[in-house]
Amino acid sequence: MRLRASLFFESTFGLFLAFALWESVVRLFSVPAFILPPPSAVIVEMVSSAGILVHHTLVTIIGTSISLVVGAALGIAVGLAIGYSRTLSRLFYPLLGGFHALPMSAFIPIFVVWFGIGIIPKIVAGILIAFFPVVVNVVTGLRTIEPDLWDMLKTLGASKRQIYLKVGIPRTLPYFFASLKVAAAGAFIGNIVGEMLAAGSGLGYVLVVATTSLRLTLAFSALTILLLLGMLMFILFDVLEKRMAPWAYRAEESHVAVG
């Protein structure tokens, strides 16, 4: 708990420093407000438009969460299948890799054609972006079982299934949690871009509408909230990672001498 409190204060302080820098730059160089509003003006706007911003923030958060949960679940399922079966791996892993390179955001117009304007295209985009890092990490965790350990278990008569259940899956846990950070960011991005291109709500939508009507303070309000959400997600998953598989990180902390 102490660690969490100090982490919170440190990141808040970091944010405060960044804001202080932003304010100073704007004042120092007399940057016009329609190009880059100072944080002071942004905060005022955030307070006055609080109602709207809260609504759209919730839309983004809910969409991101759905994308992340579904994307991670799919990622685990596919990752386990590919990690387990050599055949499936050879058939589909390179194909997946190819899809990973495609910008999912570019597919959003296609999703709109398929699903219409609304929340579905953005959630689907979020799922597809979140899915890949989870698959890759789960597969890596399964594939890197030490060969000697594998040999020893085989001499005991262990089946492949037993080895995967007893060694593979626990082993892949820290890899999975590490990938959640990236997956969360992916779900987030998918949703925001989807909101910008083709939804009626969400922070991405606010961003686009505010920018095109030159209400920069509102646009920056949305951006600031996005930044804060991003930070929160990062910290949340970082802590989760260390909590769920403490044994993967304790080895670094151990102060036992060799021998």
Place this chain on the structure above:
Amino acid sequence: MLRSTAEAAAIAAADEVSATAPRAAVSPLYQARNIGLRYRTKDGHDVEALRNVDYQVQPGEFLSIIGPSGCGKTTLLKLMSGLIQPSEGELLFKGQRLIGSPKGIGMAFQDPLLLPWRNVIDNVLLPVEIIGGQISEYAIKAEALLATVGLRGFERKSSWQLSGGMRQRVSLCRALIMNPEILLLDEPFGALDAFTREELWLVLQTLHGSAGGTVVLITHQLHEAVFLSNRVLVMSSRPGHMVYEQAIGLPKPRALDVAYTHEFIRYVDVLRRRVER
């Protein structure tokens, strides 16, 4: 856990009668005849790892196999554990051709390879889970083994709390939990410092003494081989084959002091010359 009291008596008698006499010739546990092993590497090269390998392993003995790096010692261990088949010749286990892994093998490697998400005793009990034995029965044996290696009280600790030497002790307990007839060790002490290594020699000697059974130890440490073994085989460099055999006539159990006596050093010297050749 020797196979029969008659065998136990025979070996004990042999020990008492004469420390330097060769072992009573009971039928061998392993018999390797003219074994060759060739394989193709990923980049298409053909490697001949073993050629004309002949040797035996007697039940109850502690056998070390030494040789230069890359001579095929680990390959030999894989053959003995049934993981691979020879390209030529035959390997008999208890008189039968070895196909697949025989029941009753314990293995330990240079890397203890403990599962970090399990505590010590759960690591020791892993083979029991794989084979489907009764955990409650074996838990007692696990605790006894841990006590023998000096880790009483560490049962619930996590492996990250242990030093390398302690982890290797846990690895040995895991190898022994199912009462294996044979223990195959691949340079288990290679990653440890000299002091820990000597401690673990004594631990291994105690384990072999109390559990009986047969041990085959692969090592490149000559002192280790001489200290622990009844017999040492020297392998040539690749393609590996046996070039020399030395019975170690020092009485057991051996204290660490014995490693500094003239007789001991002479054994080491003889082996050293054979390995370099």
